[in-house]
Amino acid sequence: MVTFVSLQDRLLDTIAPYRDRVDYLEIRLEQSESTLISYRGVHLDAVDRSFSLVGNARACHNGGWSFVTFNGLTDLKDRLEDAIAQAKLIGKETTQLAEIAPIQDYVAVEFGRDPRGIALDTKRQLIEHYNRLLVEFDPRIQTTMTSYSDRFKTTYFANSLGTCIAQERLDVSGRFGVVAKGADGLVRQGFESVHSRSDYAALEGLEAQVVQAADRAVRQLDAKPVKGGQYTVILDPYLTGVFIHEAFGHLSEADFVYENPRMQELLVLGKPMAIPQLNVVDDGTIPDLPGSLKYDDEGVPTQRKYLIKDGILTQRLHSRETAGKMQEAPTGNARAISAMHPPIVRMTNTGIEAGDATFEDMIRDIAEGVYAVRMLGGQTNGEMFTFSAAEGYMIRDGKLAEPVSDVTLTGNVFQTLKDIEAIGNDSVYKSGGCGKGGQSPLPVSTGGPHVRINNVVVGGR
Ligand SMILES: [Zn+2]
Structure with missing residues (x-):
């Protein structure tokens, strides 16, 4: 009789004899x-199919970490020896990892249509069809960047505490970008994307949404640059989500706070940050979003956390190490883009919760303002940020007026949070990719409703 031992059990058996030789050891x-x-x-730019089996061993001893990667399982014991030896060489302090109870679990994907059962050429035809809609939308469309991707992976995790978890994950996505060029040589971009965690069918029947990317780029060709100044600004849900992720979410990552004395002063838990209607969450438990996962890459269950609750700073994002060092509860936010990278503190699905204002409520009493829609790009530097909106409209006498281009928003995140005056009732989450520490793009989502902010510096051209 042949007995099949699952890969999970095999990893746990492999790790067991090494358990007492270091403070902490894991295999992913x-x-x-x-x-x-x-x-x-x-032009068809690329068609790639790839298969991989990669892994790592990570150890911690006297506060020192090692990280050893491998392909295949043949020399696994040697790699564990390497990881242990390296950690012992580096460690000079005390290991401080937040306590977490051992977990055994298998997390399976609940499939709609599994893309692995669909022919490559069927996928190609679908994406070619969408691409053609964009190319032929308008003579001013200069080029397109259209792509389809799917990835199914199973991550096996075992550690020296006895945790042993296997998690399946599916990502199916379509990305639709265009560049339009006007008579004066000006170039505008438009972008749409779709993401599913369970179903190839989410990519079918998207014609109406896909052409919006082209429509948006072409519409912007006719917009005049906004006149620079301070305005009351309404952000659309897309821009609200990116703002809260980029400008505030990254500052909530405890590894950043721990290494930054000024941020420790600015981000004392319990400090009022905004009006009491403002609630900011990071939530890995929302179903089917890119940032959703049951356990992080240290085997810690993800949760719904309030970074800001009723306007008060309440929590930050932790790995087991940052939680241990700062003596706060672990939050399940240690993530890696693949098993070739170590987990670091990352966001999951981050957003502003819906409030009670309608769009009409927010716009009604604005004599002159700016409606900023979607995101083209941006950068942050500590507490300062600059974002450029993909689209903009003037608000005049309580109504949307002419389109404007070159809408860039600049400010200090803490002042901007204080200047939020009204929170819309229409929160939505959009898929995104996050970069940090050379690991990009990590699947996340950003969410929020329309938000009205006072005194925003809007730069024009
Ligand atoms: Zn990010």
Whole structure:
């Protein structure tokens, strides 16, 4: 008789004899298969299928961490020895990891249509069809960047505490970008994307949404640059989500706070940050979003956390180490883009909760303001941020007026949070990719409703 031992059990058995030789030891193994199809203009740019099995061993001893990667399982014991030896060489302090009870679990994907059962050429035809809609939308469309990708992976995790978790994960996504060029040589971009964690069918029947990318870029060609100044600004839900992720979410990551004395002063838990209607969450438990996961890459269950609750700073994002060092509760926010990278403190699905204002409530008494829609790009530097909106409209006498271009918003995040005056009742989450510490793009989502902010510096051209 042949007995099949699961990979999970095998990892746990492998790690057991090493348990007492270091303060902490873990193995993470990732088996994945993926497809990428992309078009640039009318040309098929890439068709890639890939399969991989990669893993790492990570150890901590006297506060020192090691990280050793490998392909395949043949020399696993040697890699554990390497990880232990390296951690012992580095460690000179005390290991401080927040306590977490051992967990055994298998997390399976609940599939709609599994993309692994669909022919490569069927996927290519679908994406070619969308790409053609964009190319032929308007003579001013200069080029397109259209892509389809799917990836199914199973991550096996075992550690010296006895935790042993396997998690399946599916990501299916379509990205639709265009560049339009006007008579004066000005260039505008438009972008749409769709993401599903369970179902290939989410990419079918998207014609109306896809052409919006082209429509938006072409519409912006006719917009005049906004006149620079201070305005009352309404952010659309997309821009609200990116703002809260980029400008505030990254400051909530405890590794950043721990290393930054000024931020420790500015971000004392219990400090009032905004009007009492403002609630900011990071929530890995919302179903089917890019940032959703049951356990993080240290085997800690994810949660719904209030970073700001009723306008008060309440929590930050932790790995087991930052939670241990700062003596706060672990939050399940240690994530890695793959098993070739160590987990670091990251966001999951981050957003502002819906409030009670309608869009009409917010716009009604604005004599002159700016409605900023979607995000083109941006940067943050500590507490300062600059974002450029993809689209903008003037608000005049309580109504949306002419479109404007070159809408860039600049400010200090703490002052801007204080200047939030009204929170819309229409929160939505959009998929995104986050970069940090050379690990990009990590699947996350950003969410929020329309938000009205006073005294925003809007730069024009
Ligand atoms: Zn980010």
